[in-house]
Amino acid sequence: MGEVDVILDMKLIRSTDGIVISQSHCVEKIIEKFGYQNSRIAKTPYDSSVALFKNESGASVAQLRYTSCPDKIHSGAFDKLLRYLKGTVSLTIHYGRSPAVLEGYSDASWIAKNFGSNGCSGYVFTLGGGAVSWKSAKQTLITRSTFEAELCALDTTDTNVE
Incomplete structure (x- = not known):
């Protein structure tokens, strides 16, 4: 082998x-x-201005899937x-030999015009320069400012360090 x-x-x-x-x-x-x-x-x-919803007209569960009747x-x-x-064919992830430093990054979005809606946050952890763990999701809390949204993202990142 x-x-x-x-x-x-x-x-x-x-x-x-x-x-x-x-x-x-x-x-x-x-x-x-x-x-x-x-x-x-x-x-x-994708185009973020386009809302993608299921076609709810089908009666069976199989027809409610996006791919069966787009x-x-x-x-x-x-x-x-x-x-x-x-356009991404040539993209790769490179893991350097040294130093093998674990780094974490977080970010969040908050849209003032949608006050009362949940923001999005995400994080990525890298080791040796290459991504090893990442996530992006809607926040579970409704925040009132960019600062609050960023704090929520940082908290989520911190809880996932372990």
Whole structure:
């Protein structure tokens, strides 16, 4: 048995300064499967001004799934996502050899025009410069300012250090 080259469909590329993880082969396979090889690249994965909801007209549970009966709006979102993926083929995660320092980052969003709604927060932990844990979710509390939203994000990050 030699060194592992692929694990959980991730390619491991070793170098003198660390390990690089790539899933370019997976992205290329998806792009080819749906015929997006010659499509132009999208800079973002989705349009945040478009609200995606299920088509509630179906009677059975299977029909309530997005993929069984997509609307034009869902097809457009899927198209944009695939065009975005095409632009990420060369992206990788690099884990440096040293120093193996654990770092944590948090961020939050608060929209004043939607006062009374939940903000979003997220965090990422890196080790040796590469992401090892991350999360993005709506906050469980309704905050009244950017400062409060950032504090909630920091608290969530802190509780996940362990």
